Amino acid sequence: MKDLVIIGLLALIICFKLFDITSDIQLGIPQWHIAQEAMLLVLTVIGAMYLSYDLIRRSREVKALAKRLDNADKKIDNMSTQMRSARQEYSQAVSNQFETWGFTKSEQQVAFLLLKGLSFKEIAEVRQTKEKTVRQQASTIYGKAAVDGRHTFCAWFMEDFIQEHNQDIAANEAASSHKAA
Known part of the structure; x- marks a missing residue:
């Protein structure tokens, strides 16, 4: 103007x-x-x-x-839609696995919060229970999932993503070395 x-x-x-x-x-x-x-x-x-x-x-x-x-x-709107859809699918897959392991509803809630990274104290506050109760539920969860702790439990759900990523990296490196030769 x-x-x-x-x-x-x-x-x-x-x-x-x-x-x-x-x-x-x-x-x-x-x-x-x-x-x-x-x-x-x-x-x-x-x-x-x-x-x-x-x-x-x-x-x-x-x-x-x-x-x-x-x-x-x-x-961004399209990606947000895709992310919401992927999040829902992933949550459903996690829920299905929890049911396969035979988790109770209470254990499923604790397991989701563990996967989100909350501490036992934070989970107890969110669920309005005692921290000791959350620890006992976590031990039950680890036992049913046949893992030895929180890190292994979380890693169990990430392993497939990491393997695919590593396979992509290996494929890209192989393609790069092939071009260089």
Whole structure:
């Protein structure tokens, strides 16, 4: 907006300068004065043209950035939808595994909180039970899952993801070494 005002003012100055130069010529003003005013007119025209070009260029850049931002927002929305869906599928798979191990509803709640990384004290506060109760439930959970503790329990659910990632890394390294050869 500011640029448009400046361009408008320069256009107005150009018009007044043209009128002044034609008046000076008719009045017989010395040539050096007319040349000076003509030079100012040319510089004003150049400035107005530069500002106009710059305004158009920046306007196009802003439109392109707005379009890229809109596309990025759409991708984020799509990713958020995919993440929600993946989260639901993963939670369902974890729940199914808990049922396979024969966890009670109470044990399932504690197990989910363990997977989320809460301490025994935090789980006890969330579930409004004693920390000793949570520890006993955790021991039962580890026994039913045939693991030796919290880390192994959490790792049990991450192992498949890590193996796939390691296989992807190995495949990429093999492809890179093949290209280099």
